[in-house]
Amino acid sequence: MVQGLAKKIGNCLYEIPKDYKKGMRVPARIYASEDLLSSMDSAVFEQLTNVAMLPGIQSYALCMPDGHSGYGFPIGGVAAIDIEDGVISPGGIGFDINCGVRFFITSLTFQELSPKLNHIMDMLFSRIPSGVGGKGIVSLNDKQFDEAMVKGCRWAVERGYGIQEDLIFCEENGCIGNAKPEAVSGKARERGKEQVGSLGSGNHYLEFQIIREADILNRDIAEKFGITGNNQIACMIHCGSRGFGHQIATDYLDQFISVMKQKYHIDIPDRELACAPFHSKEGQAYFHAMNCAINIAFLNRQLIFHIVRDVLCQVFKKTPEELGIKLIYDVCHNTAKIEQYEINGKNKKLLVHRKGATRAFTKGMHGIPELYREIGQPVLVGGSMQSASYILVGGHNAKDSFYSTVHGSGRVMSRQQAKKRFKGRDLADQMERNGITVRTRSFSGLAEEAGAAYKDINDVIDAITQAGLSIPVARMIPIGSIKG
Amino acid sequence: MSGDSTEYFEFVEDITLADIAVHCRAKTIEKIFALNAEALLHVCLEDPSKLTKAVKHQFLLQHNYLDLLLVKFLNEILFIKDVKGLLLLPETIQITYTDGAFVCEVDCSGDYITNGYDINVDPKAVTMHKVKCEKINDVEWESFIVIDV
Numbered sequence: 001m002v003q004g005l006a007k008k009i010g011n012c013l014y015e016i017p018k019d020y021k022k023g024m025r026v027p028a029r030i031y032a033s034e035d036l037l038s039s040m041d042s043a044v045f046e047q048l049t050n051v052a053m054l055p056g057i058q059s060y061a062l063c064m065p066d067g068h069s070g071y072g073f074p075i076g077g078v079a080a081i082d083i084e085d086g087v088i089s090p091g092g093i094g095f096d097i098n099c100g101v102r103f104f105i106t107s108l109t110f111q112e113l114s115p116k117l118n119h120i121m122d123m124l125f126s127r128i129p130s131g132v133g134g135k136g137i138v139s140l141n142d143k144q145f146d147e148a149m150v151k152g153c154r155w156a157v158e159r160g161y162g163i164q165e166d167l168i169f170c171e172e173n174g175c176i177g178n179a180k181p182e183a184v185s186g187k188a189r190e191r192g193k194e195q196v197g198s199l200g201s202g203n204h205y206l207e208f209q210i211i212r213e214a215d216i217l218n219r220d221i222a223e224k225f226g227i228t229g230n231n232q233i234a235c236m237i238h239c240g241s242r243g244f245g246h247q248i249a250t251d252y253l254d255q256f257i258s259v260m261k262q263k264y265h266i267d268i269p270d271r272e273l274a275c276a277p278f279h280s281k282e283g284q285a286y287f288h289a290m291n292c293a294i295n296i297a298f299l300n301r302q303l304i305f306h307i308v309r310d311v312l313c314q315v316f317k318k319t320p321e322e323l324g325i326k327l328i329y330d331v332c333h334n335t336a337k338i339e340q341y342e343i344n345g346k347n348k349k350l351l352v353h354r355k356g357a358t359r360a361f362t363k364g365m366h367g368i369p370e371l372y373r374e375i376g377q378p379v380l381v382g383g384s385m386q387s388a389s390y391i392l393v394g395g396h397n398a399k400d401s402f403y404s405t406v407h408g409s410g411r412v413m414s415r416q417q418a419k420k421r422f423k424g425r426d427l428a429d430q431m432e433r434n435g436i437t438v439r440t441r442s443f444s445g446l447a448e449e450a451g452a453a454y455k456d457i458n459d460v461i462d463a464i465t466q467a468g469l470s471i472p473v474a475r476m477i478p479i480g481s482i483k484g
Numbered sequence: 485m486s487g488d489s490t491e492y493f494e495f496v497e498d499i500t501l502a503d504i505a506v507h508c509r510a511k512t513i514e515k516i517f518a519l520n521a522e523a524l525l526h527v528c529l530e531d532p533s534k535l536t537k538a539v540k541h542q543f544l545l546q547h548n549y550l551d552l553l554l555v556k557f558l559n560e561i562l563f564i565k566d567v568k569g570l571l572l573l574p575e576t577i578q579i580t581y582t583d584g585a586f587v588c589e590v591d592c593s594g595d596y597i598t599n600g601y602d603i604n605v606d607p608k609a610v611t612m613h614k615v616k617c618e619k620i621n622d623v624e625w626e627s628f629i630v631i632d633v
Contacts, residue, residue: 071613201606411501
């Protein structure tokens with residue numbers, strides 16, 4: 001077992017030395033408790049040590065406690081790569097580019113929402129497209145889609161699908177730069193423009209949550225976010241760039257495979273780790289296209305958020321202000337972003353690939369909303385549909401992980417195994433009995449997402465806290481889940 | 485497992501946790517492609533046998549590598565699902581090798597998702613993770629793919 005080669009070097013931190021495998025440029029580091037480490041599938045370690053071979057990688061190839069095997073990179077993988085002599089790898093970002101989470105709170109209490117929850121869920125289920133072939137809330141023509149790729153959330157706000165304040169509380173203000181539609185293929189455009197404003201399926205969801213008094217874990221920071229406990233109602237939206245991001249990843253992986261070895265003489269043992277020098281023609285084209293997908297994912301979550309806000313206002317016959325609706329933050333889980341770091345005394349611009357990992361900028365850092373400058377950006381961690389989710393901030397060791405932390409629970413059971421073990425309808429009944437209202441387009445899809453198919457989120461949060469990467473602020477308990 | 489004992493597809497566990505791995509064996513490369521398309525439909529629909537042949541669709545693809553042609557073929561089916569809302573199964577597939585590239589001509593039939601099918605999950609992409617498509621002896625072909633959901 002490769003796990004055996006990982007040496008414990010700190011609290012919830014293990015290292016595989018760079019002489020483990022020929023070609024590794026840096027060691028691989030895994031943040032995990034002993035139990036979480038032993039629950040990781042062996043492919044995680046093979047993939048992570050392959051990531052350590054990427055040209056330009058700095059310090060370590062990292063894996064978070066929610067890590068599990070993916071394609072090329074493990075999910076939960078982080079690699080910071082020098083843009084001057086390093087590469088960009090679509091496998092380090094994932095197919096669902098800027099899959100992420102948006103989280104908002106309200107001043108509603110559980111007692112106020114509960115009698116209307118079923119009605120609200122029905123309205124949202126009919127207004128927010130989800131599942132196989134779900135078309136989007138808006139239908140865009142070519143020109144509008146080009147604008148949306150560049151403007152992200154701003155495109156929505158300019159058209160009345162949101163307010164200016166929404167932009168403040170998003171990573172990159174909901175609109176990342178260096179997005180160039182000319183780098184996006186006709187196929188990706190065709191696939192993307194019909195899906196803008198849709199939830200999708202798989203592990204994507206819209207979830208109403210309750211924050212109880214006992215779930216406030218750091219009161220000072222929670223209060224600064226506006227989280228009061230007292231059975232407060234919140235909502236989490238988890239989705240990404242849908243088929244658009246997938247098509248971009250597919251297009252460029254194919255391109256990178258054809259040039260990686262022949263043109264750039266890069267030899268990597270896994271085709272899903274295909275890469276090209278960041279400053280090459282192909283590398284830049286993918287970077288520009290990827291940023292378009294980041295913006296479309298921001299827009300996607302913005303449109304869904306707008307519908308949820310509208311439905312709540314309609315049902316309660318109140319304004320968003322009267323309902324205390326406040327967007328806490330929108331975070332990305334699958335991106336590569338240019339960030340500045342000091343490495344061995346030198347200032348370097350690094351392309352930080354985060355695949356199933358969340359940026360966790362700490363207090364005082366640029367790039368986070370003014371309101372959060374003294375506490376750090378919120379980190380939103382979605383649990384399974386049957387378990388809690390968490391809001392965190394960066395911890396004292398956050399810099400060691402290039403300000404990256406966990407993104408979810410991480411799977412421990414395959415979809416096929418879960419489908420054999422659970423029946424979707426039974427699971428829905430069980431969730432209802434446990435106080436979680438469910439709406440789904442697919443009961444077998446629901447079975448694949450059973451809580452038991454995931455690691456215990458509390459173990460993941462505990463490990464990342466002990467490692468000093470994050471500080472838990474509050475825990476949110478699901479009460480209503482819409483699955484695609 | 486689906487198909488007879490010599491030509492079949494099966495979903496493989498312990499390869500990927502978040503996604504779905506498919507292994508196929510068949511006597512011809514065309515059958516390998518067809519079985520993979522069938523497996524993809526099983527991922528999408530609760531009861532794939534209910535899919536009607538109401539709509540016809542044709543496409544032609546090429547790639548320098550056979551395994552990547554298989555990935556491209558399956559991704560084309562997913563592309564049509566997203567863009568036209570059509571779920572398709574191939575009726576005839578012809579694969580040739582011309583001028584250094586593998587070419588695949590496909591005639592498909594199927595129906596619109598919105599025509600009352602019970603859906604399962606929405607596969608988003610077929611990946612290159614551990615992809616394999618090769619002749620393993622004189623009479624058998626084998627493939628392996630991972631579907632991202």
